[in-house]
Amino acid sequence: MAEPREKLIEIPFAFTGMGVFRVWTETVYSNGSVPFPSQESAGFGFASFNLVAAITLIACAILSKRLVTLHNKRWASPVTAGCLVLSTCLNFASLYTPEHAAALGAPAVVLGGVGIALIILLWSELFSCLNPLRVGLYFSGGLVVGALILWLFKGLSLPWLWVCTCLVPLVSIACLKRAYKLIPHNERPRTAWNKQAIPWKPIAVVVLYSFSYGLCENVFGDSLGIHSGFGCVFVGLFVYLAICWLREGFSFSFTYKAACPFMIASLIPFSAFLPAGGELSAFFALAGYTLVLIAIMVVMSNLCYQHGFNALYLFAAERAARLLSVQAGIGLSEALDSASSGPFPIEILVGTTASVMIALATRFFLSEKSLTSSWGTALCKVDMRERGSGERGRIGAKCSQIASSHGLTAREEEILFLLMMEKKPAQIEKELYVANSTVKTHIKHIYQKLEVHSRKELFDFMGIEMRSA
The missing domain is CATH 1.10.10.10 (Winged helix-like DNA-binding domain superfamily/Winged helix DNA-binding domain)
Structure with a gap:
């Protein structure tokens, strides 16, 4: 009995903060369990939120040479926390003053999109200075912690939910500050700039999988959202335990190899012949997509950790592509559904489209020999006599x-x-x-x-x- 306990690797709570801020996203924008008038009646919902966040990320990528390193900018943390708390308050205020929903919705979605983009980049910078095993361990553990918090939030009354949602970004920022203290100063992100072209394969994989995931619209209508669904928790817990048990024997290639069959299974119309078929499809879709997110997080972090790519630039481009692709998939699914006279032909079209994209994404993954490959960009010849930030x-x-x-x-x-x-x-x-x-x-x-x-x-x-x- 003592041996299994000894195998478990303890994760400092500070490093799970990346999962904590996902609680804010689902509570305020991505789940829809709370019908905020500022989003529903005013039209500033999940699509608008994704668009604002993507625009902010693109702007950060363009300005990344000036913004690096973001965690060292004194304004970054307070602005991030302030944007998310104010967005929370505006959305919840619309529940009590629905007549002002239109006036509250626009600033709420802008503040929320900007805040979430900044906190994503702050945490991405931190993960860029960790080795792949730690990235996989902390990221998967953070997914589970975030889901558990969201489950607790389901039982809160509206006033307490408002208060706790305001606390979430503050807790995440506090975790970020604490996590940096646990990392030696000489291993923290630098202002080094790698002049090589951006690795296109990981971003192509994200685009293809995200679009396919967006086509699975039933995931977004589930009582458990995209960050608290059973598929996400199952995969996060499984990867964490697998790393603990196998340690150096764990291969991250498992994550993207297993993602393909999960995503393909999510396209099977289980609801047509099973009572809980919709929930089963949602489980497969979320499990497959979460496996891809873990793999991409490890690949992108390692490109920064080992090859010196600028984390702010790389992650901003990747996350913007992800948000826009998910939204494009949702939009196409809704358009096809509204134009359909019967669900079966549309399901075939959607399933075929998603299957092709998943196959292409898997092909991109399998084309690289290992995690430490160049992933679409030729690594330049190096002169090791040079010293400095790069x-x-x-x-x-x-x-x-x-x-x-x-x-x-x-x-x-x-x-x-x-x-x-x-x-x-x-x-x-x-x-x-x-x-x-x-x-x-x-x-x-x-x-x-x-x-x-x-x-x-x-x-x-x-x-x-x-x-x-």
């Missing part, structure tokens, strides 16, 4: 080149990168949640494949100057 990206690119040419496994490449960042075996053990003996075995294999015999020889082979003896 050093991390150059080291990551060099490690990828060496791993490819000398047959290193994905885990060996990750450990090589950490060695080049001058991490000691004990630090690598702690960071990757593996035994010290396992780390030493991997290092031995790296030495053998690169034909070196010491740490100094390894650094000389890589063309990197050791800063410590």
Whole structure:
């Protein structure tokens, strides 16, 4: 009985804050369980919210050179929290003064869209300085924590729901501040700018899957929303437990390989022959989409972590594409449904369209050999004699080149990168949640494949100057 408990990896609550802010999105805009007059009668609902957030993200991507690093900007946290709290108050106020719904709806959706875009980028910057295993662990754990909070919110009376929803962005920002304190200063996001082209494959996958997910309109009408549905909780809990049990043996390729059958299953019209068929379709759709989100989060974070891509630019572009694609899918589904004389032909058309998109997205995923691949952009040749703010990206690119040419496994490449960042075996053990003996075995294999015999020889082979003896 003691062994299973020992296998569980404790997640500092601060790092689940990315799941906490999802509570705000579902409570105020994406679920519809609370009929805010500011959205329903005034027409400033989920579609408008997504559009404002996407525009804000695009603006942040364009201005990213000036905005990085966002977490160091003194105005970022208070503006973010203020926008979300004010948007909450305006939406809830419309319940008590419906005659002012039109006047309250426009500022509410603008403040909410801007606030959610900023908090997404703040958390994305944080995750960009974590290794893939920690990203997967913390992100999946955050999904579960966010869903549990949302379940608790379902039983609150309206005044208490208002108060608690106002507290959510404040708690998330507080978690963000605390999480940064747990990260060594030299590992926090930098203002480095990678001049390589944006990796297009992860964004293409997000667009295709998000559009397909938007076509599954029944998910948005469920009593549990997109962040609290059973599919989301199931996948989040499963990935967390799988990482705990398998640790270095866990492969993130599982997430995108499993996503395809889940999404395909969601297109089966279960409601036609099962009493709870709609809920089953929603479960499959949400499970598949959540698996994709975990995979994309790991891939995008690793591009920043290892290859030096600017997190603000990369995540802003990805999230804007995601929001617009989901909304496009919802819009097409609604348009086809209103134009249909019978549901069956439309279901075939929607199912075929979504299946093709899911197959394309899976093809993009499978075209990359590993998590540390370039994902659609050629990694530039690097001069390791250069030092400065872009050093991390150059080291990551060099490690990828060496791993490819000398047959290193994905885990060996990750450990090589950490060695080049001058991490000691004990630090690598702690960071990757593996035994010290396992780390030493991997290092031995790296030495053998690169034909070196010491740490100094390894650094000389890589063309990197050791800063410590």
